[in-house]
Amino acid sequence: MVSPIVHPQEPQGNRLRETLCRLEPKTQRTYTPSLALLARSSGVFHWTPDGRKLYDLTSGVLVANLGHNPVTWRERFLHYLGWSGSSVQDRHGFFEAVPLTSYNAATPVEVEASRRLIACLRECAGSQRLEKVLWAASGSEAVQKALWAALARDRSRDIILATRYGFHGKKGLAGATTGCETDPERDPRVRFISFPREECCDVSRRREPFDPLPYRRELEALREQFGRRLNVLITEPYLGGGGSYHPHPAYLRVVQDFCRENDIILVLDEVQSNFGRTGRMFAFETYGIEPDVVLLGKGLANGVPGAAAVGPAWLFDCLDYGEGSDTYSGNPLVCAAVLATLDCFSDGAVLENCRRVSPLIEAGLLGLKQFPFVRYVRGEDGGMVWGVEFGDFGSRSASQWANEFVLASYRGNAREGVHLLGPLAKKVVRIAPPLVITSEQANEALRIMSEAAQSLLES
Numbered sequence: 001m002v003s004p005i006v007h008p009q010e011p012q013g014n015r016l017r018e019t020l021c022r023l024e025p026k027t028q029r030t031y032t033p034s035l036a037l038l039a040r041s042s043g044v045f046h047w048t049p050d051g052r053k054l055y056d057l058t059s060g061v062l063v064a065n066l067g068h069n070p071v072t073w074r075e076r077f078l079h080y081l082g083w084s085g086s087s088v089q090d091r092h093g094f095f096e097a098v099p100l101t102s103y104n105a106a107t108p109v110e111v112e113a114s115r116r117l118i119a120c121l122r123e124c125a126g127s128q129r130l131e132k133v134l135w136a137a138s139g140s141e142a143v144q145k146a147l148w149a150a151l152a153r154d155r156s157r158d159i160i161l162a163t164r165y166g167f168h169g170k171k172g173l174a175g176a177t178t179g180c181e182t183d184p185e186r187d188p189r190v191r192f193i194s195f196p197r198e199e200c201c202d203v204s205r206r207r208e209p210f211d212p213l214p215y216r217r218e219l220e221a222l223r224e225q226f227g228r229r230l231n232v233l234i235t236e237p238y239l240g241g242g243g244s245y246h247p248h249p250a251y252l253r254v255v256q257d258f259c260r261e262n263d264i265i266l267v268l269d270e271v272q273s274n275f276g277r278t279g280r281m282f283a284f285e286t287y288g289i290e291p292d293v294v295l296l297g298k299g300l301a302n303g304v305p306g307a308a309a310v311g312p313a314w315l316f317d318c319l320d321y322g323e324g325s326d327t328y329s330g331n332p333l334v335c336a337a338v339l340a341t342l343d344c345f346s347d348g349a350v351l352e353n354c355r356r357v358s359p360l361i362e363a364g365l366l367g368l369k370q371f372p373f374v375r376y377v378r379g380e381d382g383g384m385v386w387g388v389e390f391g392d393f394g395s396r397s398a399s400q401w402a403n404e405f406v407l408a409s410y411r412g413n414a415r416e417g418v419h420l421l422g423p424l425a426k427k428v429v430r431i432a433p434p435l436v437i438t439s440e441q442a443n444e445a446l447r448i449m450s451e452a453a454q455s456l457l458e459s
């Protein structure tokens with residue numbers, strides 16, 4: 001058994017962590033030095049079973065964009081499900097509401113969620129390209145279904161292009177398009193293309209001129225090699241799990257132009273960026289592109305597990321009955337949550353807050369560069385997602401500093417701390433608070449992190 005993580009101020013949390021280690025394998029979670037035990041949450045806060053307050057700078061994992069447990073969201077969610085207190089009850093102990101099934105059947109709430117989602121995407125895109133919703137139960141499954149549809153359109157066109165060091169999930173074709181060509185057990189159909197990293201390694205380089213030509217040439221070389229076999233290209237708008245690299249928009253436009261010229265389906269994986277992360281509803285607006293297929297997840301249902309691929313009818317109709325179906329996709333629980341989430345975004349206040357507080361957080365994160373182990377800060381201009389990259393310093397490696405920073409921030413002081421995820425790409429700490437965070441809350445969280453960094457320097 002792996003020895004459980006122990007925190008000095010958390011006797012109850014420690015007991016639960018110890019039990020957890022006995023009952024669940026370590027692979028259930030990605031490594032984090034803190035392994036937070038979260039008893040309750042509200043807005044940007046979590047509380048541990050011992051009553052410690054944590055500022056959540058992760059939004060779960062970029063899921064709770066509206067914050068945890070928003071009252072209006074709950075009201076709307078219960079309304080769409082028919083779970084409000086006034087539901088009709090019978091004498092056998094049941095109440096009338098939407099059934100929790102979507103298999104070989106559909107519910108009005110699913111139809112409404114598809115309609116509203118498409119309407120929202122079309123309005124944001126300013127075009128009618130996106131026509132059908134293919135629901136999925138997780139982000140990886142949305143990736144898988146979109147790529148299956150692309151491959152089904154012409155079986156002789158077998159090559160999938162994916163941006164190197166991207167993250168699309170772990171299962172099936174999502175796993176095959178994640179990472180790079182040196183990973184073991186590669187799928188020979190997947191070819192990786194470069195994604196700018198050096199040019200956008202720090203926010204200080206954001207306004208520098210960007211030369212897209214080398215990227216264009218690389219794509220052309222692949223066309224020379226594979227010709228019509230090139231079928232589909234999948235990319236994230238910014239590399240999320242790969243270390244938070246936010247490219248110059250010209251990069252994504254080159255990719256889009258190449259796809260259009262060569263009848264290649266452009267799949268934009270917005271599982272992480274959708275619902276406001278970049279300061280707009282969708283990252284395709286921020287980056288000025290119009291993908292053929294958009295993949296949605298995480299913030300889509302503000303924490304209820306659901307995802308979707310949205311794309312042209314002719315493409316998704318290449319898959320026959322059942323080829324894209326499973327037990328949970330399109331479940332009314334998710335569809336009600338999607339509708340509630342759309343309602344909460346509809347007046348624009350959440351996005352406005354995101355854009356307003358974003359510069360304050362960015363300035364605070366740049367302040368962390370005063371510490372010799374903080375190397376780069378990068379993120380979305382006006383959005384709510386950054387990566388703080390640590391470097392080797394003294395006798396400790398970048399990865400050690402990053403992990404120690406996560407731990408010290410979590411431990412904070414006896415009463416409060418900051419909840420962060422285990423580092424991305426071993427040395428990049430992700431900062432992604434709920435979009436509803438206030439300036440005051442952001443300042444407090446930044447102060448705790450700065451004190452944590454100072455304590456590391458002194459240790």
Ligand SMILES: Cc1ncc(COP(=O)(O)O)c(C=O)c1O
Nearest residue numbers: 138139140167168169240271272
């Ligand atoms: C861009 C992107 N695509 C796909 C996924 C996979 O989503 P899921 O974990 O729901 O399968 C993730 C998860 O982090 C992601 O960030």
